[in-house]
Amino acid sequence: xxxxxxxxxxxxxxxxxxxxxxxxxxxxxxxxxxxxxxxxxxxxxxxxxxxxxxxxxxxxxxxxxxxxxxxxxxxxxxxxxxxxxxxxxxxxxxxxxxxxxxxxxxxxxxxxxxxxxxxxxxxxxxxxxxxxxxxxxxxxxxxxxxxxxxxxxxxxxxxxxxxxxxxxxxxxxxxxxxxxxxxxxxxxxxxxxxxxxxxxxxxxxxxxxxxxxxxxxxxxxxxxxxxxxxxxxxxxxxxxxxxxxxxxxxxxxxxxxxxxxxxxxxxxxxxxxxxxxxxxxxxxxxxxxxxxxxxxxxxxxxxxxxxxxxxxxxxxxxxxxxxxxxxxxxxxxxxxxxxxxxxxxxxxxxxxxxxxxxxxxxxxxxxxxxxxxxxxxxxxxxxxxxxxxxxxxxxxxxxxxxxxxxxxxxxxxxxxxxxxxxxxxxxxxxxxxxxxxxxxxxxxxxxxxxxxxxxxxxxxxxxxxxxxxxxxxxxxxxxxxxxxxxxxxxx
Numbered sequence: 001x002x003x004x005x006x007x008x009x010x011x012x013x014x015x016x017x018x019x020x021x022x023x024x025x026x027x028x029x030x031x032x033x034x035x036x037x038x039x040x041x042x043x044x045x046x047x048x049x050x051x052x053x054x055x056x057x058x059x060x061x062x063x064x065x066x067x068x069x070x071x072x073x074x075x076x077x078x079x080x081x082x083x084x085x086x087x088x089x090x091x092x093x094x095x096x097x098x099x100x101x102x103x104x105x106x107x108x109x110x111x112x113x114x115x116x117x118x119x120x121x122x123x124x125x126x127x128x129x130x131x132x133x134x135x136x137x138x139x140x141x142x143x144x145x146x147x148x149x150x151x152x153x154x155x156x157x158x159x160x161x162x163x164x165x166x167x168x169x170x171x172x173x174x175x176x177x178x179x180x181x182x183x184x185x186x187x188x189x190x191x192x193x194x195x196x197x198x199x200x201x202x203x204x205x206x207x208x209x210x211x212x213x214x215x216x217x218x219x220x221x222x223x224x225x226x227x228x229x230x231x232x233x234x235x236x237x238x239x240x241x242x243x244x245x246x247x248x249x250x251x252x253x254x255x256x257x258x259x260x261x262x263x264x265x266x267x268x269x270x271x272x273x274x275x276x277x278x279x280x281x282x283x284x285x286x287x288x289x290x291x292x293x294x295x296x297x298x299x300x301x302x303x304x305x306x307x308x309x310x311x312x313x314x315x316x317x318x319x320x321x322x323x324x325x326x327x328x329x330x331x332x333x334x335x336x337x338x339x340x341x342x343x344x345x346x347x348x349x350x351x352x353x354x355x356x357x358x359x360x361x362x363x364x365x366x367x368x369x370x371x372x373x374x375x376x377x378x379x380x381x382x383x384x385x386x387x388x389x390x391x392x393x394x395x396x397x398x399x400x401x402x403x404x405x406x407x408x409x410x411x412x413x414x415x416x417x418x419x420x421x422x423x424x425x426x427x428x429x430x431x432x433x434x435x436x437x438x439x440x441x442x443x444x445x446x447x448x449x450x451x452x453x454x455x456x457x458x459x460x461x462x463x464x465x466x467x468x469x470x471x472x473x474x475x476x477x478x479x480x481x482x483x484x485x486x487x488x489x490x491x
Contacts, residue, residue, distance in 0.1 A: 006049040006149050008075040009037045012082075012096045013056030013066060031058055031198040032216050035187070035268060036083050036117070039218070042186025043142045049149050053188070056100075058196035063100045067107035075111070077148055078104065080133075081141070082117030090118035090231075091398055092425070094127075094418035101132045114148065116141035119418070121173075122234035122400030124161045128168045136161040139173035140221075140235060142184070173237050180221065181245045187217075187252060189260065199264040201473065202360070202389040203296055203319060205466040208473065210294075215256045216266035219249045219282065223270040227323075228335040229364070231400030232270050241274070246281035250289075257291050265316075267297035273312075273320065274303045283308075283315035294318050296360070301348050302340040309355040319388075320352055321360035327381030328374060331367045335395075335403075342381070349385050358465075361387035365448065366395040366441035370433045375441075379448045386458055388465065392449045393423050394430030394441050407431065413438075427485050439486045446482060453478045 011034040037053050044051045052073065056066045070078055080097055084090050097115065104111055114135035120127045124138045137144035139159040147157030154162055158174030177183045199214040220243045222236045233239050256262040272279055286293065296319035304320070312320075326332050327342050352359055363382050365375045382390055397407040397414060398421065407414060412431065420427040430441050452458060453474055463471040483489040 005052050005073050005075040007044050007051045008070055008073055008078045009041055009053045010080045011037055011055045011057050012093055012100055013061045030200040033192050033197045035216050035218055037081050038188045038192055041188035041191050043184055046186050047146055053191040055193055058193050063103040067103040070104055071108040078111050078113045080115050082119050091418050092422040094119050098131050105132050118235050122231055124170055125168055128161050143174040176236055180242055181248045194260045203264055205470040213261050213263040215262045216268050217252055218268045219244055220269045227337045228402040231398045234400030243278045249282050250285040265293050265295045271300055272297035273299035283311050286315035301344050302338045304348050306351045313355045313357050319358045319360055323362045325364045326378045334368045358388040361390045364393050364395050365445045366430050366433055371435040375444050383455055386461055390452050392445055394445050396430055424482055426483050426491055442486055
């Protein structure tokens with residue numbers, strides 16, 4: 001007899017990629033495994049409960065199909081985990097999450113539903129008020145789920161929000177788990193459709209047929225920094241980083257390579273290149289294994305040292321992402337992004353390139369005080385650096401960030417629907433500056449993207465490094481124009 005499932009974990013689908021990325025979703029966006037779901041499943045299994053995962057995104061399931069699967073499984077508890085491919089992507093999923101909650105209650109009304117993740121942690125009361133869920137878990141979620149499955153009194157379950165005679169109640173968030181290797185040592189990769197995941201297009205510019213065999217993994221939780229535009233701390237309630245032991249990380253990568261034939265790997269950590277006592281042993285272990293992986297991770301200008309770059313390259317780190325944000329030191333300081341300077345950026349970028357590591361640059365338009373001249377200087381600096389990939393975002397007030405709190409206090413107009421926080425969405429609404437309207441910021445961002453990716457110097461770099469196929473791929477990408485309601489486009 002099959003054991004009854006106590007907990008079903010859900011990664012939302014229902015066509016969300018089209019809403020978030022428009023036509024870029026057809027070829028250019030990644031399909032990332034929900035590591036947090038696999039980690040949660042491992043924790044719950046270790047506590048003696050039966051658990052499974054529905055990755056509706058990877059399986060391309062509609063909300064109705066997802067709800068029907070939940071009805072057939074008939075779990076005691078359903079947990080929709082709200083995490084995106086990066087911290088800012090959590091909020092934009094909430095429209096689809098709300099739709100799925102409604103559909104689950106229609107198809108399986110007896111199912112108890114809890115929402116966990118970054119956005120629910122940032123706005124637990126509002127989430128309870130807006131969605132037809134039974135509970136919200138504020139914080140990491142592990143201990144909250146355990147308490148519900150063990151049928152502890154609701155008032156005793158840390159991080160739990162619930163309704164008591166229509167009144168919303170909430171308990172203090174739980175303490176974060178300190179010993180990750182011991183308490184969060186199990187990852188249920190076997191519950192994920194590992195053959196469904198697809199790496200980012202840029203990670204495989206030299207060979208697009210190799211985008212499959214992709215996985216992502218955290219080696220740490222949290223971040224010690226406090227950038228005003230970032231909401232990552234909402235999940236953890238603190239600004240610090242906790243690491244799994246390097247041996248554990250290498251064991252997980254062994255499993256991914258040897259059991260699932262993974263070739264492309266993303267290190268999800270908000271900041272991987274920070275503590276050499278952590279990342280250097282991982283790199284050394286990968287060099288010993290000689291897996292020939294294609295890895296990318298997040299670095300930071302003021303934590304990346306020249307002496308480590310050669311070792312990272314040998315370990316398979318072919319891409320490092322740097323959040324430079326802007327070439328203007330004063331603008332960067334206004335949003336509390338580090339102490340590094342424009343010259344530091346030039347130096348670290350060149351050192352990284354010298355070791356043969358590709359760079360994902362990151363710049364933001366519409367920072368406090370921005371005007372057309374400052375945004376043009378930011379674009380000019382990005383074009384000077386000429387990174388192999390360049391993300392370009394408008395400054396946005398994501399729930400849980402200081403920018404969001406300040407925007408609410410000041411009465412600044414924010415997107416009306418959660419999905420409209422998506423940078424690539426039709427209804428996207430960025431923040432204004434003292435000098436520019438949201439429409440002016442958005443129009444410049446789209447112009448900057450087009451200008452960068454059509455720049456002959458950039459296209460020559462791509463063709464020289466990745467061949468004609470890579471250049472052609474990017475030329476086809478720039479033919480796709482995002483439609484923007486704010487700019488007068490019709491859908």
